[in-house]
Amino acid sequence: MDIAIIGCRGIPAEYGGFETFAEGLTENLEDEGYEITVSCEYKPPDQRKERHNGAKLDYFPIKPPKNYILRKFYENISDIYFLIKLSRGNNLIYFLGIEVGMFIFLPKLFNRKSKVMVNIDGVMWKRSKFNPLERWLLKVNHDLATVFADTIIVDSQEMKDYVDENKLHKTSYLSYGINIPERITWNGNTLERLKSYTSIDITPGNYYLLVARLEPENNIHTIISAFCQAKVNIPLVVLGDFTSTTYQEEIKTLAQNCTNPGVIFLGSVYDEKLLNMLRQNCTAYIHGHSVGGTNPSLLEAAISRNIIIAHDNKFNREVCDTSAVYFKNENELAMKLKSIHRNPESYSELKTRVYHKVKNNYSWDHISAGYLSLFKKIKQENSGRFTHMEMNYEQKKA
CATH class of the missing domain: 3.40.50.2000 (Glycogen Phosphorylase B;)
Structure with missing residues (x-):
């Protein structure tokens, strides 16, 4: 199964939680036989890497603006761009965040076999750094992301309180992973x-x-x-x-x-x-x-x-x-x-x-085992769904 991870600024991690998560997940799935692509923010061609942790890196072609408001538009456009582009060659789209939740349906328009998984992060619409309009849009995107996604990931059991009870059947708890760091002496x-x-x-x-x-x-x-x-x-x-x-x-x-x-x-x-x-x-x-x-x-x-x-x-x-x-x-x-x-x-x-x-x-051993189990389940469900569709088609043809 080919997997695309979208919604972070890319790996190697140089920004925040989702970047750290994407780095850890790709590192721990590197030898598991999955072809993973990670969407990345623009970098000049001479600073780009083709692969990291075995994952293919795909870069957005436009430089990010410095203005805060324009930056938010830029990030949303980048996410929509990758939802369309990476849906064509990947069976599973794993979207990190809910900022463009109303567009989570896009991969299915370009690849009928694709499944969409979304990590809903935290309670974004309660963050005081956002103005009232931004908070309202974040809540709308949160709700629509849970509607359009085939699988919802919560990184905290407490986040299930923010998922509609009718969507809990497709919700899984898988948190961030952590490695035990080497001890660093103060010298x-x-x-x-x-x-x-x-x-x-x-x-x-x-x-x-x-x-x-x-x-x-x-x-x-x-x-x-x-x-x-x-x-x-x-x-x-x-x-x-x-x-x-x-x-x-x-x-x-x-x-x-x-x-x-x-x-x-x-x-x-x-x-x-x-x-x-x-x-x-x-x-x-x-x-x-x-x-x-x-x-x-x-x-x-x-x-x-x-x-x-x-x-x-x-x-x-x-x-x-x-x-x-x-x-x-x-x-x-x-x-x-x-x-x-x-x-x-x-x-x-x-x-x-x-x-x-x-x-x-x-620990990443524990978290990556959970993801491997979930990926296997999604692959089996997808295979069964399309085998059933093909059987129905053959029966109608006959």
């Missing part, structure tokens, strides 16, 4: 690369860590305010990019109120060894995501044996259960930050518990 070339991001000294075991897209629904403002209120004498290291200049100005203004050593913004970091070094040596990891499902950065922090301080919502509790510390607002978070800073040893058991919970439930 050598990796530490030297950290110096290219900041001139401020960061010492192992003496900083809080946050890795996220810097948006309101990830509670960056709550975390920065709580950190300033806590007045601990270690820095907060923040990895990620802002998606709004207005929000960036708000956050930078809040950060100015923190006492030294304050907040250190490193921007986006895609150096895997550097990321692992920072995760594995922090005092605790702060996770503010609030509009789920399962977030890859939370899994990566957990598998790195961190004390997890997570926003209190059903998506984060599904991942960590009782193996994390939770907060609802900045006052609660400030209290937790001070308590962990004063006595981290009393929380150390949480590191081991959350590590084993994530290892047992979210």
Whole structure:
């Protein structure tokens, strides 16, 4: 069975959760006999790769604009383009996200044998970074994606609450996968690369860590305010990019109120060894995501044996259960930050518990086995459907 993965910016992963997922899935299916194609954002011809993790890479032919609004149109057009193009040579279209859910029917117009599977991601229409019109369109696209898709994937059991009960029969739970990272020592070339991001000294075991897209629904403002209120004498290291200049100005203004050593913004970091070094040596990891499902950065922090301080919502509790510390607002978070800073040893058991919970439930061996089972089922159903259609046709002919 030939499979096309559409809806991320492409692999190798250089952006967010869907890119990380596509990279992991292709890596773990590389030797399973599937021909996989991944849609990719435009890159100049001299920077393109034909294959990665055994998957064929197909690039959109137009450069992305820098303007935010035009960028959203660009991404939607790119997704529609690949829904049409890749339907012709692939039996299964796996679409990541719901942004063009109203167009999920397109592959069936160009390939009657194609099946469409959609990963509905999180509760996109509740994200405050979108205006009311965008939120309404996202909800419409979410609903239509679940109508047109043959199979619906939720990466969190809690996301089933956002699928119409009449569509639950075609809904499967398959989360993100995670690999156990190698341990990175705090020295050598990796530490030297950290110096290219900041001139401020960061010492192992003496900083809080946050890795996220810097948006309101990830509670960056709550975390920065709580950190300033806590007045601990270690820095907060923040990895990620802002998606709004207005929000960036708000956050930078809040950060100015923190006492030294304050907040250190490193921007986006895609150096895997550097990321692992920072995760594995922090005092605790702060996770503010609030509009789920399962977030890859939370899994990566957990598998790195961190004390997890997570926003209190059903998506984060599904991942960590009782193996994390939770907060609802900045006052609660400030209290937790001070308590962990004063006595981290009393929380150390949480590191081991959350590590084993994530290892047992979210390892790529476990997740890829689930996908292989699902792909086999889809292939068998498709073969049976067309054998039945061909028999009916022959009987009518006779």
